[in-house]
Amino acid sequence: MTAKQLTPEIEAWIEQRWSRFPEGAAGKALTLGVLYQAQETFGHVDTEVIDIVADRLGVTAAHVRGVATFYTMINARDVGRYHLQVCTNIGCMLDGAYELFDRCKARLGVQNKGTTADGNVTLSEVECLAACGYGPVAQIAERGKPEIPLYFEHLDEKKIDAILDALEAGNVPTELGR
Amino acid sequence: MGENLKIISQHFDDPQARHLDHYETHGGYRMARKSSSMAPGDIHGEVKASNLRGRGGAGFPTGVKWGFVPKDAETVYLVVNADESEPGTFKDRHILFWNPHMLLEGMIIAARSLGVRNAYIYIRGEMQREFRVLQDAVDQAYAKGYLGEGIFGSDFDLDITICRGLGAYICGEETALLSSLEGGRGWPRLKPPFPAVKGLWGQPTIVNNVETIANLPWILEHGGQAFADLGVGRSGGLRLVSVCGHVNNPGVYELPLTVTGNDLIEMCGGMREGKAVKGIIPGGVSMPVLTADELDVPFEFDALQNDERIREVETAPGVKFDLGGGRTLRTMAGSGGVVVMDETTxxxxxxxxxxxxxxxxxxxxxxxxxxxxxxxxxxxxxxxxxxxxxxxxxxxxxxxxxxxxxxxxxxxxxxxxxxxxxxxxxxxxxxxxxxxxxxxxxxxxxxxxx
CATH class of the missing domain: 1.20.1440.230 (NADH-ubiquinone oxidoreductase 51kDa subunit, iron-sulphur binding domain)
Known part of the structure; x- marks a missing residue:
């Protein structure tokens, strides 16, 4: 197995951005952006990825680890091919989000943050997605497809079932999202 | 001014509006162009006269905030807070998605006034769709020469860089946002010093909300006084309000500041299934709830804080909560995120x-x-x-x-x-x-x- 390395796209992104930050501050400032892109490449952020990012940006591994563990969008382990994120915060809760989240758990046979045995879907309860007027809301991310994710709004049992059916069949029902 | 005046939201739902050419056909970037040759103090004067108050939550007067930047500062940063995550609040996402050029134009005007060379937009990580729309808008503006060196053919240089968050509500707090923008954990910092004096990389930094900045082109075009006249008392302009919960037509509305809680319910098509209202959170979930008999007060910054028709918050029955300095707490207008809860809640x-x-x-x-x-x-x-x-x-x-x-x-x-x-x-x-x-x-x- 060859050692992991940052993709040419990430390298180009770093080059392009470096001068937008004051001298000596760019390496640290780019930590979040590089970590996120590294996660898109490698699926998750583990010790090896942390070391690679720290080396490239000229910051300590401790700093990168501190950042990686602070933010919820960085995953220490792989998530499924599809990441179904259901908001249950106040606006969505008033519209019945918990009932729908329970339905997702039952159908997928997983708990919150769990991944189906076939690695297809990870289910997460997430905080407010800033679409409170159109709840309940979910967001679906597909690994390696930056044009996804989409927001799925006004969810009800029928719509959630259609989404889960589609994910099981290996596609994101983009016609239901926006 | 017409009753149904819209400053920011008139092109919401028009998919063409996010393209630079289309924005220009509606008069877009004229004020940015004008500002590029204006004296910075003149722009600041209009903002002060406008009574524009921060739309992110605290409602602090924008012109006063800008005035805190030391006069002899060599490097000043402008940061737009697009980390909208206060539950109940979803207005900035609409601006970013439908009207990104209005934000960029406002940033050019603010940067010109503040003497900024590098400006940043910190956008919530979850808003991937809005990020792509915004990045497209920035790229279009660079291609046209509206950003970069010598913009609009003037001697004014400005770069705008978009930085993405990674999922942390706290980064909407302005000093936490700066910590995150510098590449660290989103840890808030003690104030003072305030960011306007010592912010990003230790330099004077103005952090403004998306909606706040998006008002600037209108203010420059019509004058600060006209904006102040749209408002009431010490609060100028209109306001984007996002309404969710048990109303028939939840959504984002651009409204005068005189609108009350009861008006708002009516504008949203009334309560779902004709049920009675039990409580309304007026400005994002950080703000104290209002009961059904407190909804005749205008949803304006000072009124929600001071109107005696709103009961003071207590720590025990009969014991008023002390906000500090003997002040009591009623509620606040916050982020404009309104959560309506009916009698079944x-x-x-x-x-x-x-x-x-x-x-x-x-x-x-x-x-x-x-x-x-x-x-x-x-x-x-x-x-x-x-x-x-x-x-x-x-x-x-x-x-x-x-x-x-x-x-x-x-x-x-x-x-x-x-x-x-x-x-x-x-x-x-x-x-x-x-x-x-x-x-x-x-x-x-x-x-x-x-």
Whole structure:
């Protein structure tokens, strides 16, 4: 197995951005952006990825680890091919989000943050997605497809079932999202 | 000005509006062009005259904030806070998605006035769609020569860089945002020094909300006074309000500041299924709830803070909460995120969900908040779900009072204030839950729980 390395796209992104930050501050400032892109490449952020990012940006591994563990969008382990994120915060809760989240758990046979045995879907309860007027809301991310994710709004049992059916069949029902 | 004047939202729902050429056909970038040759002080004068107040939550006068930048500053940064994540709030996302060039034009105007060479937009990580729209808009503006060196053929240089968050509510707090923008954990910093004096990389930095900045082209075109005249008292302009919950037509509305809670419900097509309203959160879940008989007060910054028709928040029946300096707390206009709850809503569950959120999002720096929000969420959970214990209502109030005012940033207050307000105004619901708890000792039983 060859050692992991940052993709040419990430390298180009770093080059392009470096001068937008004051001298000596760019390496640290780019930590979040590089970590996120590294996660898109490698699926998750583990010790090896942390070391690679720290080396490239000229910051300590401790700093990168501190950042990686602070933010919820960085995953220490792989998530499924599809990441179904259901908001249950106040606006969505008033519209019945918990009932729908329970339905997702039952159908997928997983708990919150769990991944189906076939690695297809990870289910997460997430905080407010800033679409409170159109709840309940979910967001679906597909690994390696930056044009996804989409927001799925006004969810009800029928719509959630259609989404889960589609994910099981290996596609994101983009016609239901926006 | 017409009754239905829209400053920011008139092209919401028009997919063409996000393209630069289309924006220009509606007069876009004329004010940015004009500003590029204006004296910075003249722009600042209009902003001060406009009575524009920050639309992110605190409602601080924008012109005053800009005035805090030291006159001899060599490097000044402008940062736009696009980290909208206060539950109930979804207005900035609309601006970013439908009208990104209005934000960029406002940034050019602000940057010109403040003497900024490098400006940043910090956008919420979850908003991937909005990020792509915004990045497209920035790329279009560079291609046209509206950003970069010598913009509009003037001697004014400006770069705008978009930085993405990675999922942390706290980064909407301006000093946490700066910590995150510098590449670290989103840890708030003690104020003073305020960012306008010592912010990004130790330099004077103005952090403004998306909606705040998007108002600037209109202010420059029509004059600060005209904007002030649209408002009331010390608050200028109109306001984007996002409404969710039990109304027929939830959504984003651009409204005069004189609109009351009852007006708002009517504009949203009334209550769903004709039910009665139980409570309204007026400005994002950090803000104290209003009851059905407090909805004739305008949703304006000063009115919501001071109008005597709104009951003061208490720490115990008859004991007013001290906001500091002897001031009491009614509520605040906050972020304009309105949550409408009808008569069927279980307030104890709503309170628990809000506290669960703050416990999840506490950054962990300050003990009162790190521990206190967790305790609040845990006690609120057992009360709401039928396992409350005698004294839990007093315990919640005591924890909230212990957090408030004792933390670096306002997240602690954001958890404490709504807790105390729910307990002040819906105390009976919490007490009933405790009284009817599954864990309550049966009448006549000897002894209590071990």
């Amino acid at each position: 279980d307030i104890t569950k709503a309170a628990w969900r809000i506290l669960h959120f703050f416990a999840d999002e506490s950054c962990g720096q300050c003990t009162p908040c790190r521990e206190g929000t967790g305790w609040l969420a845990s006690v609120a959970h057992r009360v709401a779900f039928g396992h409350g214990r005698a004294g839990d209502v007093e315990l919640m109030a005591s924890i909230a009072d212990g957090i408030a005012g004792n933390t670096i940033c306002a997240l602690g207050d954001a958890a404490a204030w709504p807790t105390l307000a729910f307990l002040t105004k819906f105390r009976g619901e919490f007490e009933d839950k405790v009284k009817n708890s599954h864990d309550a000792a049966p009448a006549g039983a000897a002894g209590g729980a071990p």
